Amino acid sequence: MRCLKMLVIAAVLMFGLTSCGVTNHMISNYNVSQTQLVLSKDNFRVIGDVEGRARATYVFGIGGLSRKAVRENAIADMYRNARLTGAQAVNNITTTVKVRSYPFVMEYEFIASGQIIEFTGE
Template sequence: MIKKLSIIITLVGTISLTSCAGHYGLTSNVNNHSTQVVLSKKNFKVINSVSGDASVTYIFGIGGLSKKALITEAKAEMLQNANLEGGAKAVINETVEIKGSSFPFFGRKLVTVSAQVIEFTE
């Protein structure tokens, strides 16, 4: 009886402490920009690397109703951190990373948008 009880406790403990996580980055150009700048000359310098995050939490699969699109929120925060006003600056090499993790009855999704800020010298 004690052996069965210890197996059940071990099994329940193992299941309750497990989780699952996934991560993928969107390195292809899924971001549609209407402006194109050709960086073939050495008329710019990289001045900063910036990022922005947005996350949502789900309990029993329900949640995130007060959030807009996570990539949009993360990108807006990244652009705010880029401080593009007051000069000839642009954001390049934009990357979107998405990480999802889940536990029993609980889940979380985190989106990170990162890029480099350049300033034109000419």
């Protein structure tokens, strides 16, 4: 009987401490700053990369912002981190979603990344 009790406790602990994770990488041009590059000339240079993050946690499906709002917060954080000046823009924006699932809890983390480019006078 003691062995069965220990087995049940071990099974409950294993179930309670496990989690699942999924990652989804989205490439889309849904941002409001539409930047067009004329590639026939060398009229821009790449300054660097920028990244922004936002997270939401749902317990029993309740809590946090909508996933769309969390994605937009990640993009806003990316623009805030970019500190754009003059003729600079963020291009090639991608969004990665990391979903972590625990019993009764879902956690979404959105990571927006892009390249900072600067237009030259040529």
